[in-house]
Amino acid sequence: MTTRSETRTALDHLLTEIEHRNPAQPEFHQAAHEVLETLAPVLAARPEYAEPGLVERLVEPERQVIFRVPWQDDQGRVHVNRGFRVEFNSALGPYKGGLRFHPSVNLGVIKFLGFEQVFKNALTGLGIGGGKGGSDFDPHGRSDAEVMRFCQSFMTELYRHIGEHTDVPAGDIGVGGREIGYLFGQYRRITNRWEAGVLTGKGAGWGGSLIRPEATGYGNVLFAAAMLRERGEDLEGQTAVVSGSGNVAIYTIEKLAALGANAVTCSDSSGYVVDEKGIDLDLLKQVKEVERGRVDTYAERRGASARFVPGGRVWEVPADLALPSATQNELDENDAATLVRNGVKAVSEGANMPTTPEAVHLLQRAGVAFGPGKAANAGGVAVSALEMAQNHARTSWTAQRVEEELTRIMNDIHTTCHETADRYGAPGDYVTGANIAGFERVADAMLAQGVI
Numbered sequence: 001m002t003t004r005s006e007t008r009t010a011l012d013h014l015l016t017e018i019e020h021r022n023p024a025q026p027e028f029h030q031a032a033h034e035v036l037e038t039l040a041p042v043l044a045a046r047p048e049y050a051e052p053g054l055v056e057r058l059v060e061p062e063r064q065v066i067f068r069v070p071w072q073d074d075q076g077r078v079h080v081n082r083g084f085r086v087e088f089n090s091a092l093g094p095y096k097g098g099l100r101f102h103p104s105v106n107l108g109v110i111k112f113l114g115f116e117q118v119f120k121n122a123l124t125g126l127g128i129g130g131g132k133g134g135s136d137f138d139p140h141g142r143s144d145a146e147v148m149r150f151c152q153s154f155m156t157e158l159y160r161h162i163g164e165h166t167d168v169p170a171g172d173i174g175v176g177g178r179e180i181g182y183l184f185g186q187y188r189r190i191t192n193r194w195e196a197g198v199l200t201g202k203g204a205g206w207g208g209s210l211i212r213p214e215a216t217g218y219g220n221v222l223f224a225a226a227m228l229r230e231r232g233e234d235l236e237g238q239t240a241v242v243s244g245s246g247n248v249a250i251y252t253i254e255k256l257a258a259l260g261a262n263a264v265t266c267s268d269s270s271g272y273v274v275d276e277k278g279i280d281l282d283l284l285k286q287v288k289e290v291e292r293g294r295v296d297t298y299a300e301r302r303g304a305s306a307r308f309v310p311g312g313r314v315w316e317v318p319a320d321l322a323l324p325s326a327t328q329n330e331l332d333e334n335d336a337a338t339l340v341r342n343g344v345k346a347v348s349e350g351a352n353m354p355t356t357p358e359a360v361h362l363l364q365r366a367g368v369a370f371g372p373g374k375a376a377n378a379g380g381v382a383v384s385a386l387e388m389a390q391n392h393a394r395t396s397w398t399a400q401r402v403e404e405e406l407t408r409i410m411n412d413i414h415t416t417c418h419e420t421a422d423r424y425g426a427p428g429d430y431v432t433g434a435n436i437a438g439f440e441r442v443a444d445a446m447l448a449q450g451v452i
């Protein structure tokens with residue numbers, strides 16, 4: 001029988017090896033630490049996981065593809081970007097996970113996102129493996145024609161690695177409905193197949209699911225509501241700080257308002273807006289979704305209630321709830337201390353790994369309900385899996401049906417994480433609960449399928 005401390009030592013060795021074998025990938029190291037540091041209790045309790053090198057296989061992607069993406073701008077100049085697809089684990093189903101277009105993208109970032117995705121997708125219970133991809137292409141300031149040419153070039157390589165039964169990408173930072181449209185068009189042209197299930201996040205008129213654009217933000221608010229319910233509270237009348245102003249942030253703000261809470265901030269990489277009256281969603285959608293502008297334009301048009309703070313972080317604005325919805329490591333230990341000083345009750349991650357490890361520990365020690373992204377933002381990929389189901393059946397569900405399913409799935413994920421944390425002696429610790437529950441599902445499938 002292995003003790004917990006022997007298991008911890010073995011995991012520490014493995015973490016050192018991961019750092020050694022994957023140099024210069026700090027985000028991947030961070031994600032691996034975050035998961036492996038919580039697995040000792042389950043590995044000690046279930047020694048069958050140790051023997052077949054299960055954790056060692058889990059931290060090594062099944063396949064990693066890196067490719068050149070050449071494209072021409074509107075002046076005819078040639079640019080060369082780098083494309084990635086990391087197919088991390090397919091024990092539970094086809095690889096599934098978004099594509100990110102952002103200048104900060106590199107292999108380590110894509111691996112961290114793919115690794116997180118494996119556990120997140122397992123938590124949904126919907127039979128999807130984990131993967132992630134993207135490029136260091138920056139769509140900001142590019143014309144529609146340039147974005148189209150880039151997407152076409154990207155898909156000209158990617159198409160040979162994906163398919164409805166193999167690997168099903170979706171959107172992420174910098175990849176929304178416009179990009180998915182161009183990518184799908186090029187896939188269809190190259191393969192001569194109308195294969196709806198190869199990408200999710202498609203337009204509602206050509207194979208997309210209703211509520212997919214809303215799903216990540218809505219799901220995160222539902223998860224936050226479930227955490228509050230556990231403590232005898234609800235969202236009614238609560239004030240929230242939300243970072244970001246993209247897909248996840250916008251639909252987080254929308255759902256908060258629908259459930260009686262009030263989001264008073266949004267941000268982008270230029271700074272943040274605080275709006276005492278609460279964010280005016282129609283105006284924000286106009287500025288960000290229609291005009292693809294910056295948040296200072298929102299503050300200019302909104303009038304006296306709103307102010308733009310260049311370069312600042314939303315976490316300095318006092319609120320009951322914090323929902324980071326922009327990017328990784330955007331909420332650090334100082335921010336967490338500020339949130340706690342201002343009486344925050346819950347932090348729920350819409351973005352992937354937005355809270356640094358030190359900040360997570362500080363929040364948990366202070367008794368703040370903390371919802372990790374792999375549980376709290378799983379609503380997006382869950383509705384992507386529902387989109388695949390609709391595509392397969394050649395049907396489309398009503399918005400009401402999709403939203404009911406999303407609500408059920410988010411409540412199930414919350415219950416699973418909560419019960420698993422209890423079962424392994426960490427009551428109220430959703431990080432441990434999410435990691436172990438996701439791990440058990442993937443590990444059981446890997447065990448059954450042999451050493452591959």
Ligand code: NDP
Pocket residue numbers: 102104171172173174175176216244245246247248249267268269270325326327328350351352377378380381
């Ligand atoms: P969008 O591209 O729609 O929006 C991203 C937002 O975050 C923008 O406001 C952007 O500002 C800001 N942002 C991005 N990078 C940075 C940075 N380095 N510094 C400061 N601000 C930044 O992306 P999404 O809303 O889709 O994604 C947001 C987060 O949610 C990501 O972590 C993503 O992985 C995660 N997520 C998304 C899902 C989805 O369904 N879309 C599903 C699950 C998780 P700017 O325009 O100035 O760059």
